[in-house]
Amino acid sequence: MRITLKLFASLAEHLPPGAGRNEAEVEVPDGASVQDVLDRFNLSQEQAHLVTRNGVFVPCSLRSEERLDSGDAVAVWPPVAGG
Amino acid sequence: MAWTGKILRVNLNDKTCKEEPLNREWAQQYLGQRGLATKYLVEEIDPKADPLGPDNKLIFATGPLTGTMASTGGRYSVITKSPLTNCVACSNSGGFIGQELKNAGWDMVIVEGKADGPVYLYIENEKAELLPADDIWGTSVWHTDEWLHKRHQDPLLRIAAVGRSAEQGCLYSAVINDLHRAAGRSGVGTVMASKNLKAMAVRGTLGVGNIKDPKRFMQAVNAAKKVLADNAVTGQGLPTYGTQVLMNVINEIGALPTRNAREVQFEGANEISGEAMHEPRPTDGKPNLVTNAGCFACTIACGRISTVDKGHFSVKNKPEYWGASGGLEYEAAWALGSDTGVDDLDALTYANFICNEDGMDPISFGATVAAAMELYGRGVLTTEQTGIPFDFGSAEALVKAAEWVATGEGFGKDLGLGSKRLCEKYGHPELSMTVKGQEFPAYDPRGIQGMGLTYATSNRGACHLRSYTVASEVLGIPEKTDPLTAEGKPALVKAFQDATGAVDSSGLCVFTTFAWTLEDIAPQIDAACEGEWTPERLLELGERVWNLERQFNLAAGITGADDTLPKRLLEEPAATGPAKGLVNKLDEMLPEYYQLRGWTPDGVPTPETLQRLGL
Incomplete structure (x- = not known):
């Protein structure tokens, strides 16, 4: 299935070749979890500080259980903040 | 200790500058800066005073750690009664002038009265005098800064000034210091200009040496600096991407107010993001971002220094804007960009330059332009009023609007009223995205519920910095809470408000x-200042300050009925994103918040609460 992977700030370099500034359509196996995607793109737990699925926060403890659907968007940030 | 113990009282009526001792008893109750200056304001002005009349006062206040080696210890605040909100105003700024004032030997400058012609305040250590400013009245902050440096032949002079927008009566004008740092919100610059005070120029060489226990202070300061350096957010995230990294975060979670908060996600967010600021431009191969920058003593350095593409329409024949200057922070990028629907990074950067050059709060400015664009889109405003087409997404309109408000020309006069008065003038008060007259910032309360309560109860009108629950609801600092639920938010908001x-x-x-938590901050204050300063005492002090501000506002005629949000946020559900179908649940949060505060159901502090806090 295809999902949208969005990697922001310093994580953009983990996107596959040919990706846009911060996102790419990627093919993942049916039933893949959020953690499967993070592993496939070499994103460590330290790097994947803030992870959302379709905009909803996915806590670290649930990333292996959270199964993706086709068309989902997974977005990942390193530790960041603002004001 | 840490305090210099001296206040400079400047009377503009008779042009005198007098030294007086700091009230040490008040310093123990209110510490400094926001708290202590608010105490002075409350004691010295009638809450019903006209904010732009001579009876209002304007206070420049440092804190006890300003000018010390504590990380970020360079802050000062401007405290007055706001012409935008009629509430107490307190606008906080970094840069270098705060520490300069402290190094000149002053905890605070209290300005009262009104000069009979333009003046500026010149401070050189213990010497303070008012000098004529006729030559710089009617000129920008940047021109004023250059003129004062030349006039005094001192490149190290630190300057805070108001621009032409303030002179023209724009109600959200800022005090700009060090060219591009701002005491930005609530129109504190408008008050300064109303007093015919163009600038404050300061040179301080006395040092800040009166630390209670210097050895313990340096130990505490060094330990706290290590915490900042080791933390991934303050050690890496903020220096590299600045606050602007939030643009994509807040868009992704569906809480980015877009086109005057009609929507909660902006299709152009990535084009105006922190990431985009790093990307080389196709025209000259240079990125928008030149470097990061730090204020005095700061070991985070989140500031942005940027350039505009020389070929961009906004600066094409204006080489004076081709150099590097203060770049976009998240709030400015949101207000000038997402809220107006403009996704042109160069146009936003140029408009931000203008906000710095002539002293406008970019949040209130951008949000007012957004309201005008909605009025235009509905046919309420026409090009007869606006001068040019004023559609959402028009970079040309944004750029022209900035130039007009800066100088008070044309439609700039209307835009200088702020969103509330503009929308009232044209018969649509419901389109103003304000609380107590102040434009709300870059977080939509439908997607981040705690921010609704934050805006509604902020003592200076809508503001994110009075209780930044985004830290918890979005970023997980200190712990993650669900942004879509109202549950637990009253306690969270109160805790953030008191600590802040x-x-x-x-x-x-x-x-x-x-x-840092207050556990990191208290040892630094305790080692520097007379008295015993624990996290618990600081939290109580924060609560005291909050209630003092509330009392002032109540006496000024603001009531619990003003603790509300624009109808749009309470009745029009978010159309996309995780908050789809949700409005802000203020009605669920406010009664519990009042209860936790020890206030009546009408939002008035009870006698018991006031007594407990020594008010």
């Missing part, structure tokens, strides 16, 4: 609290 009240009174930057 203490930090804002210390001379430190609130951004330290992405890594």
Whole structure:
């Protein structure tokens, strides 16, 4: 299935070749979890500080259980903040 | 200790500058900066005073740690009664002038009365005098800065000034210091201009040496600096991407107010993001971002220094804007960009330059332009009023609007009224995205519920910096809470408000609290200041400051009925994103918040609460 992977700030370099500034359509196996995607793109737990699925926060403890659907968007940030 | 113990009282009526001792008893109750200056304001002005009349006062206040080696210890605040909100105003700024004032030997400058012609205040250590400013009245902050440096032949002079927008009566004008740092919100610059005070120029060489226990202070300061350096957010995230990294975060979670908060996600967010600022431009191969920058003593350095593409329409024949200057922070990028629907990074950067050059709060400015664009889109405003087409997404309209408000020309006069008065003038008050007359910032309360309560109860009108629950609801600092639920938010908001009240009174930057808790801050204050300063005492101090501000506002005629949000946020559900179908649940949060505060159901502090806090 295809999902949208969005990697922001310093994580953009983990996107596959040919990706846009911060996102790419990627093919993942049916039933893949959020953690499967993070592993496939070499994103460590330290790097994947803030992870959302379709905009909803996915806590670290649930990333292996959270199964993706086709068309989902997974977005990942390193530790960041603002004001 | 840490305090210099001296206040400079400047009377513009008779042009005198007098030294007086700091009230040490008040300093023990209110610490400094926001808290202590608010105490002075409350004691000295009639809450019903006309904000732009001679009876209002304007206070420049440092904190006890301002000018010390504590990380970020360079902050000062401008405290007055706001012409935008009629509430107490307290606008906090970094840069270098706060520490310069402290190094000149002053904890605070209290300005009263009104000069009979333009003047500026010149301070050189213990010497303070009012000098004619006729030659710089009617000129920008940047021109004023250059003129004063030349006039005094001192490149190290630190300057805070108002621009032409303030002189023209724009109600959200800022005090700009060090060219591009701002005491930005609530129209504190408008008050300064109303007094015919163009600038304050300061040179301080006395040092800040009166630390209670210097050895313990340096130990505490060094330990706290290590916490900032080791923290991934303050050590890496903020220096590299600045606050602007939030643009994509907040868009992704569906809480980015877009086109005057009609929507909660902006299709152009990535084009105006922190990431985009790093990307080389196709025209000259250079990125928008030149470097990051730090204020005095700051070991985070989140500031942005940027350039505009020389070929961009906004600066094409204006080489004076081709150099590097203060770049976009998240709030400015949101207000000038997402809220107006403009995704042109160069146009936003140029408009931000203009806000710095002529002293406008970019949040209130951008949000007012957004309201005008909605009025235009509905046919309420026409090009007869606006001068040019004023559609959402028009970079040309944004750029022209900035230039007009800066100088008070044409439609700039209307835009200078702020969103509330503009929308009232044209018969649509419901389209103003304000609380107590102040434009709300870059977080939509439908997607981040706690921010609804934050805006509604902020003592200076809508503001994110009075209780930045985004830290918890979005970023997980200190712990993650669900942004879509109202449950638990009253306690969260109160805790953030009280802690922030203490930090804002210390001379430190609130951004330290992405890594520090009051457990890191208290040892620094305790080693520097007379008295025993624990986290618990600081929290109580913050609560005291909050209630003092509330009392002032109540006496000024603001009531619990003003603790509300624009109808749009309470009745029009978010159309996309995780908050789809949700409005802000303020009605669920407010009664519990009042209860936790020890206030009546009408939002008035009870006698018991006031007594407990020594008010």
